[in-house]
Amino acid sequence: MAKENQFVEQIADINADFPQWYTDVVLKTKLVDYGPVKGTMVIRPYGYAIWENIQKELDSRFKKRGVENAYFPLLIPMSYFTKEAEHVEGFAPEVAIVTVAGGEELAEPLAIRPTSETIIGTMMSKWTQSYRDLPMKVNQWCNVMRWEKTTRPFLRTSEFLWQEGHTAFASAEEAERDTLAMLGVYKEFAENCLAIPVLTGRKTDKEKFAGAEATYTMEAMMKDGKSLQAGTSHYMGQNFANAFDIQYLGKEGVLEKAYTSSWGVSTRLIGAVIMTHGDERGLVLPPVVAPVQCVIVPIAARKGGVVEACEALKAELENAGLRVAFDNSDNSPGWKFNEWEMKGVPVRIELGPRDIEAGKMLLARRDTLEKLEKPLENAAETVKELLATVQKDMLEAARARRESRIVYADDMASILKGVDEGNFVKAGWCGCRECEDKIKEETGATARVFAEGESRENCAVCGKKSEHVIVFARAY
Amino acid sequence: MAKENQFVEQIADINADFPQWYTDVVLKTKLVDYGPVKGTMVIRPYGYAIWENIQKELDSRFKKRGVENAYFPLLIPMSYFTKEAEHVEGFAPEVAIVTVAGGEELAEPLAIRPTSETIIGTMMSKWTQSYRDLPMKVNQWCNVMRWEKTTRPFLRTSEFLWQEGHTAFASAEEAERDTLAMLGVYKEFAENCLAIPVLTGRKTDKEKFAGAEATYTMEAMMKDGKSLQAGTSHYMGQNFANAFDIQYLGKEGVLEKAYTSSWGVSTRLIGAVIMTHGDERGLVLPPVVAPVQCVIVPIAARKGGVVEACEALKAELENAGLRVAFDNSDNSPGWKFNEWEMKGVPVRIELGPRDIEAGKMLLARRDTLEKLEKPLENAAETVKELLATVQKDMLEAARARRESRIVYADDMASILKGVDEGNFVKAGWCGCRECEDKIKEETGATARVFAEGESRENCAVCGKKSEHVIVFARAY
Numbered sequence: 001m002a003k004e005n006q007f008v009e010q011i012a013d014i015n016a017d018f019p020q021w022y023t024d025v026v027l028k029t030k031l032v033d034y035g036p037v038k039g040t041m042v043i044r045p046y047g048y049a050i051w052e053n054i055q056k057e058l059d060s061r062f063k064k065r066g067v068e069n070a071y072f073p074l075l076i077p078m079s080y081f082t083k084e085a086e087h088v089e090g091f092a093p094e095v096a097i098v099t100v101a102g103g104e105e106l107a108e109p110l111a112i113r114p115t116s117e118t119i120i121g122t123m124m125s126k127w128t129q130s131y132r133d134l135p136m137k138v139n140q141w142c143n144v145m146r147w148e149k150t151t152r153p154f155l156r157t158s159e160f161l162w163q164e165g166h167t168a169f170a171s172a173e174e175a176e177r178d179t180l181a182m183l184g185v186y187k188e189f190a191e192n193c194l195a196i197p198v199l200t201g202r203k204t205d206k207e208k209f210a211g212a213e214a215t216y217t218m219e220a221m222m223k224d225g226k227s228l229q230a231g232t233s234h235y236m237g238q239n240f241a242n243a244f245d246i247q248y249l250g251k252e253g254v255l256e257k258a259y260t261s262s263w264g265v266s267t268r269l270i271g272a273v274i275m276t277h278g279d280e281r282g283l284v285l286p287p288v289v290a291p292v293q294c295v296i297v298p299i300a301a302r303k304g305g306v307v308e309a310c311e312a313l314k315a316e317l318e319n320a321g322l323r324v325a326f327d328n329s330d331n332s333p334g335w336k337f338n339e340w341e342m343k344g345v346p347v348r349i350e351l352g353p354r355d356i357e358a359g360k361m362l363l364a365r366r367d368t369l370e371k372l373e374k375p376l377e378n379a380a381e382t383v384k385e386l387l388a389t390v391q392k393d394m395l396e397a398a399r400a401r402r403e404s405r406i407v408y409a410d411d412m413a414s415i416l417k418g419v420d421e422g423n424f425v426k427a428g429w430c431g432c433r434e435c436e437d438k439i440k441e442e443t444g445a446t447a448r449v450f451a452e453g454e455s456r457e458n459c460a461v462c463g464k465k466s467e468h469v470i471v472f473a474r475a476y
Numbered sequence: 477m478a479k480e481n482q483f484v485e486q487i488a489d490i491n492a493d494f495p496q497w498y499t500d501v502v503l504k505t506k507l508v509d510y511g512p513v514k515g516t517m518v519i520r521p522y523g524y525a526i527w528e529n530i531q532k533e534l535d536s537r538f539k540k541r542g543v544e545n546a547y548f549p550l551l552i553p554m555s556y557f558t559k560e561a562e563h564v565e566g567f568a569p570e571v572a573i574v575t576v577a578g579g580e581e582l583a584e585p586l587a588i589r590p591t592s593e594t595i596i597g598t599m600m601s602k603w604t605q606s607y608r609d610l611p612m613k614v615n616q617w618c619n620v621m622r623w624e625k626t627t628r629p630f631l632r633t634s635e636f637l638w639q640e641g642h643t644a645f646a647s648a649e650e651a652e653r654d655t656l657a658m659l660g661v662y663k664e665f666a667e668n669c670l671a672i673p674v675l676t677g678r679k680t681d682k683e684k685f686a687g688a689e690a691t692y693t694m695e696a697m698m699k700d701g702k703s704l705q706a707g708t709s710h711y712m713g714q715n716f717a718n719a720f721d722i723q724y725l726g727k728e729g730v731l732e733k734a735y736t737s738s739w740g741v742s743t744r745l746i747g748a749v750i751m752t753h754g755d756e757r758g759l760v761l762p763p764v765v766a767p768v769q770c771v772i773v774p775i776a777a778r779k780g781g782v783v784e785a786c787e788a789l790k791a792e793l794e795n796a797g798l799r800v801a802f803d804n805s806d807n808s809p810g811w812k813f814n815e816w817e818m819k820g821v822p823v824r825i826e827l828g829p830r831d832i833e834a835g836k837m838l839l840a841r842r843d844t845l846e847k848l849e850k851p852l853e854n855a856a857e858t859v860k861e862l863l864a865t866v867q868k869d870m871l872e873a874a875r876a877r878r879e880s881r882i883v884y885a886d887d888m889a890s891i892l893k894g895v896d897e898g899n900f901v902k903a904g905w906c907g908c909r910e911c912e913d914k915i916k917e918e919t920g921a922t923a924r925v926f927a928e929g930e931s932r933e934n935c936a937v938c939g940k941k942s943e944h945v946i947v948f949a950r951a952y
Contacts, residue, residue: 033599035549036556037586042599045544045614052545068521069528073511074588074619074635075572080512096551096577098588101634102623103569110513112550112574112588123509123518138521143550143619147578158577159550 005338007282014280018224022152025274025282029343032153039151039158043267046343047154049291050270051161055141057193057288058163058265061185067137067165072119074143075110080118084243087117090210094146096158112145117211117236117262120166121244128248128258131170135178139165154271155228155476162266168246168258172237175259179235182263183216186231194269195286195394196220196276197402198230199424199471201449206436209262213237219448219471221402222275225422227448227473230272233263271476276398277367283344284366286394287387294383295325295340299333299352309356313349313379320380322387341366346390347383367394406471410460415472416443424448424473428456428466435461445472481814483758490756494700498628501750501758505819508629515627515634519743522819523630525767526746527637531617533669533764534639534741537661543613543641548595550619551586556594560719563593566686570622572634588621593687593712593738596642597720604724604734607646611654615641630747631704631952638742644722644734648713651735655711658739659692662707670745671762671870672696672752673878674706675900675947677925682912685738689713695924695947697878698751701898703924703949706748709739747952752874753843759820760842762870763863770859771801771816775809775828785832789825789855796856798863817842822866823859843870882947886936891948892919900924900949904932904942911937921948 010028012020026032031047034040043051059069075098081088095111113119120138128136145159154160165182169175183200190196198218208215212234220230240246241257250256277284287293294317296310307328314326325345327336333350340348350362361379363372367390374382405423409415418425425445429435438461440446447470454469486504488496502508507523510516519527535545551574557564571587589595596614604612621635630636641658645651659676666672674694684691688710696706716722717733726732753760763769770793772786783804790802801821803812809826816824826838837855839848843866850858881899885891894901901921905911914937916922923946930945 033602036553036595036598037549037551040549040551042549043547045546048546049544051547068525070521070524071519071527071637073513073516073518074621075513075516077512093579096574096586098572099575100585101572102625109576110572119512122512126509145550149578161547 005334007338007342008280011280011282011342014223014278021278022275025278025342026153029283031270031274034153037158039148041153041157041159043161046291047270050273050285050289051267053289053291054193054269055163058189059141061189062139062163062165065137065181065185067139069140070138071140071142072116072123074113076113076116076119078109078111080122081111083118084211084239086239087211087243091115091146094148096145096147113142114144114146115262115264116140116144116164117166117240118244121240121246121260124166124168124258124260125245125247128168128246130249131251131256134168134170134248134258135174136168137165138167139163152271154267154274160267162264164262164264166260166262168241168260170248170250170256170258172259175261176235179214179216179233179261179263182261183218183231183233186218186233186263186265190218190220190230190269191395193286193288194273194276195391195398196230196272197395197399199449199451201452203232203449204436204447204470206433207447209234211236211239213239217449219473220272220276221405221424221473222272222476223278223401224275225405225419225424225473227424227471227475228268228272228275229448229475230269231263231265234261236260236262277394278344281338282342284394285344285346287346287391290344290346291323292325292343292345293323293387294347294349295327295345296349296351297327297333297336297340299350299355301328303353305356306351306353310351313351313361313376317380317383320384322380322383337364347386349383365390367397408456410456410458412439412442412461415439415445415460419443419445419472419474424471426451426454426456426469426471427460428458429468429470430459430462430464431467432462435459439472443472444474446475447471448473448475481810483814483818484756487756487758487818490699490754497754498751501754502629505759507746507750510629513634515624517629517633517635519637522767523746526749526761526765527743529765529767530669530745531639534665535617537665538615538639538641541613541657541661543615545616546614547616547618548592548599550589552589552592552595554585554587556598557587559594560687560715562715563687563719567591567622570624572621572623589618590620590622591738591740592616592620592640593642593716594720597716597722597736600642600644600734600736601721601723604644604722606725607727607732609724610644610646610734611650612644613641614643615639628747630743630750636743638740640738640740642736642738644717644736646724646726646732646734648735651737652711655690655692655709655737655739658737659694659707659709662694662709662739662741666694666696666706666745667871669762669764670749670752671867671874672706672748673871673875675925675927677928679708679925680912680923680946682909683923685710687712687715689715693925695949696748696752697881697900697949698748698952699754699877700751701881701895701900701949703900703947703951704744704748704751705924705951706745707739707741710737712736712738753870754820757814758818760870761820761822763822763867766820766822767799768801768819768821769799769863770823770825771803771821772825772827773803773809773812773816775826775831777804779829781832782827782829786827789827789837789852793856793859796860798856798859813840823862825859841866843873884932886932886934888915888918888937891915891921891936895919895921895948895950900947902927902930902932902945902947903936904934905944905946906935906938906940907943908938911935915948919948920950922951923947924949924951
């Protein structure tokens with residue numbers, strides 16, 4: 001049925017070849033294009049509008065928590081990275097390095113930021129004079145660069161856009177509490193704005209951020225059963241405060257070291273939206289971040305009054321704060337239906353002479369493909385309610401899908417079977433690095449996140465007493 | 477009088493040493509800090525908030541004109557620059573170059589964008605297939621890098637933030653019209669949002685953008701009489717369409733070349749705001765872009781009810797959409813007055829027990845230092861009106877200041893005298909490069925903009941017939 005249309009024919013079968021489906025969808029819907037340099041992407045207007053909506057939602061949440069935006073330099077002296085031993089080891093292999101500028105060889109090579117702990121730490125050490133300057137919470141929206149061998153638009157590119165929040169606190173307790181609170185902000189945002197259910201919790205030491213004491217993550221299940229790390233919040237303890245002298249004069253007049261954290265999400269979230277909700281027809285976008293929330297398609301547009309009625313409806317919906325398109329192109333209604341379905345617009349409104357006469361409109365949901373006849377009167381209210389329902393139902397559908405694909409395993413064979421079948425696999429773990437490595441080697445799955453509050457008898461690898469339950473999955 | 481306060485003592489005398497005054501103000505008010513790499517700046521929260529307000533105002537104006545935001549890669553292959561001969565000559569000496577990435581020497585060095593015509597031109601050539609794809613109007617908010625020898629925060633730094641709009645049209649007329657329309661958008665924004673009056677018009681060929689057919693500029697007079705190029709809009713003709721094959725299939729089925737334009741403003745505008753309105757006490761910020769529009773300072777804050785009344789007032793003003801601070805710190809009221817004056821907050825509200833009893837509040841304008849007693853009732857309306865008045869008066873004051881400092885000159889000595897006295901100097905010009913160069917050599921002034929519609933008998937340099945009247949000034 002879906003195969004009847006010419007747009008779907010351009011997209012690989014989502015069940016047969018998920019990676020190709022992804023590539024086809026992001027290119028055909030004009031979310032993104034390849035940049036001229038290998039591994040780079042151009043975010044086209046339709047993709048960038050999703051990012052703008054993500055930014056708006058997150059930025060207001062940050063500001064409510066007293067976070068202030070700022071901007072720090074792109075270029076970081078290479079020597080800064082070496083100040084925190086784990087950090088340099090983690091990031092040095094991936095950096096892009098400027099060696100020539102203004103026609104001259106530079107005395108010290110400069111790294112394009114892969115992340116900004118080092119330069120922000122340096123500035124914070126200047127700014128935190130007294131305990132009155134704490135807590136300090138800054139965030140920047142910016143581009144970062146990590147030179148990757150294998151790239152995919154939104155998911156892994158040499159340059160990407162993100163926000164990185166950086167904080168300094170007087171006590172470990174406050175810093176840890178805030179680290180977890182930010183994870184909570186991300187989770188609420190992912191679920192309510194992106195309709196993506198996430199598992200949250202700590203990462204193993206192997207998987208944590210280079211230089212952190214603890215990394216907390218939110219992990220989302222994509223339609224192929226793989227996990228996508230959708231956001232992280234890191235508690236740094238005093239590691240960066242030591243490396244960058246983030247000191248302040250305490251209440252008692254003694255110099256103290258701060259405790260820091262950082263947290264970030266990136267344009268990767270757009271990839272997560274695509275792979276959580278998309279289907280054989282293309283994108284399915286959650287209303288809160290969809291660039292176009294509803295599209296009006298005229299039926300028999302040449303009949304008197306149809307275009308005018310569509311335009312009036314568009315104005316009414318826009319006045320109510322909705323993002324609306326009116327497709328008055330020469331294409332047939334069927335072509336338009338298919339094209340806007342591919343583009344994932346949450347609600348389509350069909351309006352023809354008979355509808356107008358009867359004071360009705362036909363609404364089509366993108367998520368369920370359900371059609372509903374509704375009165376034209378109070379159209380804005382009706383559409384708003386439907387969008388809210390779509391948003392909620394998309395989260396519930398994604399959650400149900402994920403819940404049906406979480407399995408338990410008590411030995412390596414079951415872990416392998418579990419991930420081969422596209423599941424998240426919960427397994428007991430003794431806590432040693434060898435067992436964690438062995439699972440990765442033999443199944444391709446990595447430890448995504450601790451499953452807090454759960455327990456299992458034995459480690460699925462060595463059979464010794466299990467100390468933790470871990471969610472294992474293959475991942476993006 | 478102003479010298480009584482400890483904040484003013486930290487700032488150099490604006491009349492005696494304007495450059496030092498500027499540096500003191502931007503650092504002391506925490507707009508900005510120096511980055512660790514020479515010539516870079518950190519935009520601190522108080523400065524970045526101004527940029528966010530600028531972005532919000534401009535972005536909505538762009539979108540109303542059908543411009544869509546997108547994001548293009550930071551790194552541009554060096555070979556791209558060489559495709560447009562003038563462009564490479566103009567920008568190659570200033571670029572920062574990545575030669576190593578991911579641990580390996582790159583086969584082709586990559587430039588950090590100094591501007592994005594070349595990479596956007598490359599993508600547009602892919603995207604403009606048919607006349608239906610035109611006009612194409614994209615914009616990006618991003619960082620760019622130009623390695624400069626002499627730098628000053630906001631005014632000239634190796635990295636800065638800006639927006640760059642890029643368009644492609646089917647005809648020269650449309651492209652030229654849009655180039656001028658964008659200049660109009662900038663002018664309206666500069667005057668109504670930043671309270672900065674600007675002279676707009678064409679640049680001489682010497683001063684135009686490298687690769688443009690024509691550059692249009694808005695020039696603002698700073699308090700020292702120097703000019704600041706606050707925004708530009710460039711008509712490219714088919715120069716970039718030729719260099720990057722921006723072709724499309726026209727209505728008649730024939731391949732046609734597009735006509736392109738680009739336009740941009742940057743964080744430089746923050747420098748323009750500071751140097752247009754600042755005074756001996758520090759910043760004076762126009763309400764539309766001020767991070768804090770009004771600050772409430774309690775008088776006798778320990779007296780019962782004062783803090784509560786201030787908080788209630790703050791809530792009332794915030795509910796009305798205003799950006800409000802309530803300074804409930806331990807500092808004395810006098811200290812607070814001086815600090816918030818230095819920070820340029822447009823309106824201060826003083827509220828003490830006697831005011832509360834009388835149902836009044838004391839309003840102090842930052843721009844005129846005038847004080848007004850007003851009823852507490854309808855406070856939000858009163859403050860809003862006052863802010864609108866401040867905004868309008870700031871523009872008028874700046875305009876009157878500029879008008880009083882535009883002089884005419886008919887010979888080199890008068891030009892020199894004019895600019896020495898801190899004026900914009902209008903002079904006749906024969907149109908030849910030699911005369912333009914000579915004025916720069918002998919007076920330090922450059923041709924800022926054509927004064928359209930004006931005429932003078934003779935060229936102020938060679939005495940031949942004058943073809944144009946030019947505004948000459950020393951410039952940032």
